[in-house]
Amino acid sequence: MNHAEKAERFIADKQRTAWHDETLWFIRSKRDTAAQKLPEWEQLRNWASDIKAHTLSRLDVYLEEFERNAIANGIIVHWAKDGEEHNQIIEKILKDNQCKRLVKSKSMLTEECHLNAHLKTVGIEVIDTDLGERIVQLRDEPPSHIVLPAIHLKKKDVSDVFTEKLGATPGNEDPEYLTRLARKSLREEFLQSEVAITGVNFAIAETGGIVICTNEGNADMGVNNARVHIACMGIEKLLPKKEHLGVFIRLLTRSATGQPITIYTSHYRKPKPGKEMHLVIVDNGRTRQLASDDFRSSLKCIRCAACFNTCPVYRRSGGHSYDAVVAGPIGSILSPNYDPKKHADLPFASTLCGSCSNVCPVKIDIHDQLWKWRQTLTQQGYTPASKTLMMRVMAFMLGHRGAYAIAGKIGRWTLRQFPQLIRNRWNPWYRQREMPDAPKESFQEWFKKHQKI
Amino acid sequence: MSSRQQILERIRAVRQNEQKLPDELPKRMLPLEELRERFIVSCSITGTGVHVLSSMEEATFLFMQKAGSCSFYIGPGLPGNNSIEDPVRTDYAILKGEFGVAENNAVWLKESSMGDRVIPFASLHLYLLVSEDDLVADMHEAYHKDLIFQEGFGVFIAGPSKTADIEQSLVIGAHGPLSLDILLITNH
Amino acid sequence: MMVTTCSFGKFGLVKKILQVKIALFIPCYIDQFYPDVAKATYFLLKKLGLSVDVPSGQTCCGQPMANSGYNHLSASCNKHFTGIFQGYDFIVSPSASCVLHIREHLSSDNYPDQAESIRKQTFELTEFMTDILKVDQLNARFPHRVGIHQGCHGLRGLHLAGMSETMLPPFSKPEQLLHLVSGIEICYPERIDECCGFGGSFCVFEEAVSVSMGESRISEHEKNQVEFITSNDMSCLMHLEGILKRKKSPVRVKHIAEILNQE
Numbered sequence A: 001m002n003h004a005e006k007a008e009r010f011i012a013d014k015q016r017t018a019w020h021d022e023t024l025w026f027i028r029s030k031r032d033t034a035a036q037k038l039p040e041w042e043q044l045r046n047w048a049s050d051i052k053a054h055t056l057s058r059l060d061v062y063l064e065e066f067e068r069n070a071i072a073n074g075i076i077v078h079w080a081k082d083g084e085e086h087n088q089i090i091e092k093i094l095k096d097n098q099c100k101r102l103v104k105s106k107s108m109l110t111e112e113c114h115l116n117a118h119l120k121t122v123g124i125e126v127i128d129t130d131l132g133e134r135i136v137q138l139r140d141e142p143p144s145h146i147v148l149p150a151i152h153l154k155k156k157d158v159s160d161v162f163t164e165k166l167g168a169t170p171g172n173e174d175p176e177y178l179t180r181l182a183r184k185s186l187r188e189e190f191l192q193s194e195v196a197i198t199g200v201n202f203a204i205a206e207t208g209g210i211v212i213c214t215n216e217g218n219a220d221m222g223v224n225n226a227r228v229h230i231a232c233m234g235i236e237k238l239l240p241k242k243e244h245l246g247v248f249i250r251l252l253t254r255s256a257t258g259q260p261i262t263i264y265t266s267h268y269r270k271p272k273p274g275k276e277m278h279l280v281i282v283d284n285g286r287t288r289q290l291a292s293d294d295f296r297s298s299l300k301c302i303r304c305a306a307c308f309n310t311c312p313v314y315r316r317s318g319g320h321s322y323d324a325v326v327a328g329p330i331g332s333i334l335s336p337n338y339d340p341k342k343h344a345d346l347p348f349a350s351t352l353c354g355s356c357s358n359v360c361p362v363k364i365d366i367h368d369q370l371w372k373w374r375q376t377l378t379q380q381g382y383t384p385a386s387k388t389l390m391m392r393v394m395a396f397m398l399g400h401r402g403a404y405a406i407a408g409k410i411g412r413w414t415l416r417q418f419p420q421l422i423r424n425r426w427n428p429w430y431r432q433r434e435m436p437d438a439p440k441e442s443f444q445e446w447f448k449k450h451q452k453i
Numbered sequence B: 001m002s003s004r005q006q007i008l009e010r011i012r013a014v015r016q017n018e019q020k021l022p023d024e025l026p027k028r029m030l031p032l033e034e035l036r037e038r039f040i041v042s043c044s045i046t047g048t049g050v051h052v053l054s055s056m057e058e059a060t061f062l063f064m065q066k067a068g069s070c071s072f073y074i075g076p077g078l079p080g081n082n083s084i085e086d087p088v089r090t091d092y093a094i095l096k097g098e099f100g101v102a103e104n105n106a107v108w109l110k111e112s113s114m115g116d117r118v119i120p121f122a123s124l125h126l127y128l129l130v131s132e133d134d135l136v137a138d139m140h141e142a143y144h145k146d147l148i149f150q151e152g153f154g155v156f157i158a159g160p161s162k163t164a165d166i167e168q169s170l171v172i173g174a175h176g177p178l179s180l181d182i183l184l185i186t187n188h
Numbered sequence C: 001m002m003v004t005t006c007s008f009g010k011f012g013l014v015k016k017i018l019q020v021k022i023a024l025f026i027p028c029y030i031d032q033f034y035p036d037v038a039k040a041t042y043f044l045l046k047k048l049g050l051s052v053d054v055p056s057g058q059t060c061c062g063q064p065m066a067n068s069g070y071n072h073l074s075a076s077c078n079k080h081f082t083g084i085f086q087g088y089d090f091i092v093s094p095s096a097s098c099v100l101h102i103r104e105h106l107s108s109d110n111y112p113d114q115a116e117s118i119r120k121q122t123f124e125l126t127e128f129m130t131d132i133l134k135v136d137q138l139n140a141r142f143p144h145r146v147g148i149h150q151g152c153h154g155l156r157g158l159h160l161a162g163m164s165e166t167m168l169p170p171f172s173k174p175e176q177l178l179h180l181v182s183g184i185e186i187c188y189p190e191r192i193d194e195c196c197g198f199g200g201s202f203c204v205f206e207e208a209v210s211v212s213m214g215e216s217r218i219s220e221h222e223k224n225q226v227e228f229i230t231s232n233d234m235s236c237l238m239h240l241e242g243i244l245k246r247k248k249s250p251v252r253v254k255h256i257a258e259i260l261n262q263e
Helices: A003-012 A014-036 A041-057 A059-072 A083-096 A108-112 A115-121 A131-138 A155-166 A175-192 A218-225 A242-256 A286-290 A296-300 A306-310 A312-317 A328-338 A355-359 A366-379 A385-399 A401-417 A428-432 A443-450 B003-013 B035-046 B056-067 B139-143 C014-018 C028-033 C035-047 C063-073 C075-085 C096-105 C112-121 C125-132 C152-157 C173-178 C207-223 C234-246 C256-260
Strands: A076-080 A101-104 A125-128 A195-198 A202-204 A209-214 A228-234 A264-268 A276-282 B049-053 B072-074 B092-096 B099-101 B107-110 B125-131 B153-157 B179-185 C022-024 C090-093 C122-124 C145-148 C185-187 C228-231 C252-255
Touching: A003 A014, A003 A312, A003 C207, A014 A242, A014 A306, A014 A312, A041 A059, A041 A242, A041 A296, A059 A076, A059 A276, A059 B003, A076 A083, A076 B003, A083 A108, A083 A115, A083 A195, A083 A228, A083 A276, A101 A175, A101 A218, A108 A115, A108 A228, A115 A125, A125 A131, A131 A155, A131 A175, A155 A175, A175 A218, A195 A218, A202 A242, A209 A218, A209 A228, A209 A242, A218 A264, A242 B139, A286 A296, A286 A328, A286 B003, A296 A328, A296 A366, A306 A312, A306 A328, A306 A355, A312 C207, A328 A355, A328 A366, A355 A366, A355 C152, A366 C063, A385 A401, A385 C063, A385 C075, A401 C028, A428 C207, A428 C234, A443 C028, A443 C035, B035 B049, B035 B099, B035 B179, B049 B056, B056 B072, B056 B092, B056 B125, B056 B179, B099 B139, B107 B125, C022 C035, C028 C035, C028 C234, C035 C256, C063 C075, C063 C096, C075 C112, C090 C096, C090 C112, C090 C125, C096 C112, C096 C122, C096 C152, C112 C122, C122 C125, C125 C173, C125 C256, C145 C173, C173 C256, C207 C234, C228 C234, C228 C256, C234 C252, C252 C256
Parallel strands: A076 A276, A101 A125, A101 A195, A195 A228, A228 A276, B049 B179, B072 B092, B092 B125, B125 B179, C022 C090, C090 C122, C145 C185, C145 C228, C228 C252
Antiparallel strands: A202 A209, A209 A264, A264 B153, B099 B107, B107 B153
16 A cells, blocks of 8 residues: 555544644644744754764764774774664674563664564564653554654553553543553663663764753663663764754754753763663665765754654654655655665655755755655656556657647547546546636637737 | 675765865854843743752752652762662652753753762652853853763753653653752852 | 846836846646636736737646656657747746746756756746836735635745745745735735645645645635635646535635736
8 A cells, every 4th residue: 555545544534634733733833933932043954954964974984983982981882784783783782681671762763673573583572661652562553753653643542552551441541640650660661671772863973972862761761770771873863073962952852842952861971880881883774875966965864853743744644654664754755765666655745845844954955855756766667657658648748739739629628528537536636626617718729819919 | 894894985985075064153142141030931831840049058958848758869969868778769859950051941960960870860859959150041052061971971951751642742750750840049 | 138237117117128028938737727817917917018928839847747756758848848938038927836847947958058048037927026027016906805825836946935934034925916906805824834735746646635735725714714715826726726616615716817917
């Protein structure tokens, strides 16, 4: 099933779609309010974009500097060229520590590498500790949004799964009650877990330290209770200097939720004495993206999801309709790099309205890249043959004035004389919309007769 | 070739011209005046309690009153002795913050003031002590401080832990403390 | 070219404008389905004292192929377009979306230099009126309550108005012109510049999302009790009109040229 078909299913529940749309639009509005309070907003975006572009242009230098400093800090650094290697590195650390069950805070990279599924096959259980991620994990489904993983669910859905899995009182849908229940159950996990996995929001080359941003405090509860901390990061997470964080921390949450900063902005530089800290630096297709002039700048992404919240298509189709680890506009330009065949539909799941590029705090030209992916995927043969045929006919007709004039005439005549040929349920335009009227004369035909006016 | 080498080689193979870093970033963008008022307003937005007090002693006294008969923890550098052995089970904790940020109510906490890294997250109710003299305007100013990344661990805390993952209903008290109070020590 | 040295005032500078060669580009779907919009544009420009050519045999800008991922098939369309429209000082069109496509993507192996200059010389009607002609009075009357639909390509592509996402000072070229129309009452929907969901072939390949987006635009305009929805992009209006008619709404659509030309 492609995006359009999945979106149609999502939309069929009109009430839920309206709620989904309005809730995410509200978050977009909160982002606007937060941004309006800073006269320097557009300046911050320019700086953020320039810092990321610079870092990408010297990524090898900064990675080496970062690694050098991290090792000096006592961190054990690993490199993984793909998701499989990433998973194997983590599996080995876990086996070395005889770990069978561990806690993990939000990390889109581990989702991308399908770490949980891999560890399950070797008998290790991962407990996701971000509340939203825990909810979807208990429901055995993927997150539908990178910042708000359970945004597709209503409190009844949460109550139902907590009743089944955590022993909640059936029918109690109070969010505070449900949150406390999760808190209680996860606190036990935190206290028992020997290993904690986290993602990385920013890695600073000059200090060899990392920054992790959360609101719930789950990353820090996990890391600081455990004996072993494993942080996983893509190669693009680097910033040269700590002073650059001033720009990014100011932009990140304002763009994501409208908050001026996350509740916790944690700076890990060294393991606590007697404990271990590992860092897994992952490529998994990023260097391929780096090589592309058209798509390189997608690596500037800081995963704030502002483009999700503003996207009218995302808001009305839900994250699962994208069938990708990262949904929304940014996911639609990242995913085809991993699997062009599977994700060939995503760059087309957009009207190219451009709102995504405007909200992006690092100024990725998302809608232009969507357009470019359309060209790339079409030329690589990933679009349906029927569409190609249709386009060839159309291109011929629109490239030749005679063909155009005749086709227009015939089209309008048919619409007037045999409307049922066009006004039928096989015509997706007509399913929920009337066809425009078909005038007897085109403008050019009229103009020929009246050009003296 | 190791994966490390492979990755670095791939990056070098596609190296572009160096993109320019922005010229020196400003050390501050928000005006300095009324830092205290700004800070207090920021706290009210995140649901952080603020108490303006005149001394450290007054602050710890207030803290002890609040803690009552519950277990409590007094961080390094503050007067008093703590009541517990297992920091993970602390009900009330008070820690010394290094500085506060007016634009977002964040307080920087260094590892050596925590006693144990887990305290600021595991305690049920957290109290942070900040001197009014140690307020900065914004994150640019904050990140120009040498304190950042100086120790093995440090954290900005900007409110009680929270989540809105269930139907976007805000719930204060996710995995970290259920409440945060800032004890702001004035200089006059 | 002389264009840069001319400052076009309102009506005092008609003479200078007469020396300029202006072509009207009427996109294919307007030509075929909305000839009245084309006529209104033509007469509006005449009313402003301009002499306008309508080069015969014009077809399409090539956007339908390009936005569907088939830009490589639009060569014959581009060649045709470049051949027809070369030699003009200005090419004016009542469709922001098509203008954006020309500006961003027109290229031609046969006439590369001409294509390059056409990209710079093609203007959307309202920006032509505000930026080049600097129209500040208009003999037009439209005593109705009108909702403005800001088409995305005009807004975020051609920057015809300030965008809700960016924190820059607000302005609007289309609204500036509509204010010159007497009797008109202008209002915006709550989400001031959300996409209507047309999106070219998106409107059929993603029919469910497309219609859902159109319905939300319409319900916000209906809440404002507008009589008409206007835009500088007829393609958005064609999509909205389809939904309005199906639900038998009393709200109608009118291209901005028709309003500006209404006396």
